[in-house]
Amino acid sequence: MDRIDFRQHAVHSLEEIREKVGTPHEAVVKKSISMIDEQARSYIAMSPMMFLATSNREGQCDVSPRGDGPGFAYVANEKQLIIPDRPGNRRVDSLQNILSNPHVGLLFLIPGMEEVLRVNGRAAVIKDHPVLEKLALKDKAPALGIVVEVEECFIHCPRALKSSGIWDQGSWPSKEERPSSMDIFHAHLRINGYPLE
Template sequence: MKLENTFPNTIKTVEELREITGKPSELVNNKVISYLDEHCRGFIAKSSFLTLSTADELGFCDVSPRGDAAGFVYVLNDKQLIIPERPGNKRMDSMRNILSNPNIGLMFLIPGLGETLRINGKASVIHDEELLGKMAVNGKNPLLGIGVDVEECFIHCAKAFKRSELWNPETWTDKEELPKGAKILAAHAKLPNVDEEAIGKLLEKSYRDTLY
C-alpha cells in the first residue's frame, strides 16, 4: 500500500532537484566502471565490513551488515563476487528479498579509511559446497552465499566520514552511555518472563558459540 507523503515542501522532479544541488562534475560522471579491476579487488581484500541493501518485490527496502576478517568476500572473477552467509538470527531478510527481487547494493568499508567502495548488481542465493568451501572459517563452511553479478563499481568520497569523525576514537561515546542492545530487545519483543538480563545472556552465548 502506497502511503501519502506527509512532509511539507517536497521535491517532485529531477529538474527541481538539480536546481538546488547542481550537476555532478565530469570526474563524478566518469568514475563508474562495470567490472572488478585491480583497485576494486584490492579494496575488497582489505575490507572487513560491508552493508548490503536489498528490496522485496513491492520495493520495501532493507539494509543488513556483513562482517568478518578482512578479505572475507570472495572475488570469483572480474564480474562476480560471493558474500558468505554466517549463522545469524534466521530472519533471512536479505535472502528472501533477493529471491523476489535480485537488485542489490553493497558498500565496502575499511576501518580508518574515509572512502568507501560501492557496488551495484544482481544477486543470487548460492548453495554450492565447492564455492562455499573457499570461505570456510575454523573448518566450517558458510551456510549459504550471496552471489553478485557486478554491474557498477565506484568509489564514494570521504565527506560523510570526515563530518562524523567516525574513525576518531576521541569522538566516540563512553561505553557506559551507549545504548544497550539487550534492553532495546526486551522493550521491543515484550516476551513474558524474558527481561533485559535474560536477553543479555542469550546474546553473549550467541556471540561466543555461534559466530561460525
C-alpha cells in the same frame, strides 16, 4: 505525537533536485565502472565489513551488516563476487529479498579509511557449490552464499565518514553513555506484546 505534514514541501522531479544541488562533475560520473578491477579487488581484500542493501518485490528495503576478517567477500573474477552467509538470527531478511528482487547494493569499508567502495548489481543465493569452500571460516564452509553479478563499482568520497568522525576514537561515547542493545531489544519486544520473564 503528531505527525509532521511534509506534502507541500515534497520534491516530485529530478529537475527540482538539480535546482537545489546542481549537476555532478564529469569525473564523478565517469568514475563508475561495470567490473571489479585490480584497485577495487585490492580494496575488497582489505575490507572486513560491508553493508548489503536489498529490497523485496514491493520495494520494502533492508540493510544488513556483513563481516569477518579482511577479504571475507571472495572476488571470483571481474564480474562476480561471493559473500558468505554466516549463521545468525535466522531472519534471513536479505536472502528473502534477493529471491523476489535480485538488485542489491554493497558498501565496503576499511577501518581508518574515509572513502568507501560501492558495488551494485544483481544477486542470487547459492548452495552446495564448490566455491563456498573458499569462504570457509574455521574450516567450515557456509551453507549458503550470495553471488553478486557486478553492474557498477566506484569509490565514494570521504565526506560522510569524515564529517561523522566515525574513526576518531576520541569522539566515541563512553561505554556508559552508549544505548544498551539489550534495553532496545526488550523495549521492542514489549511493544509487540512479547512476554519477558
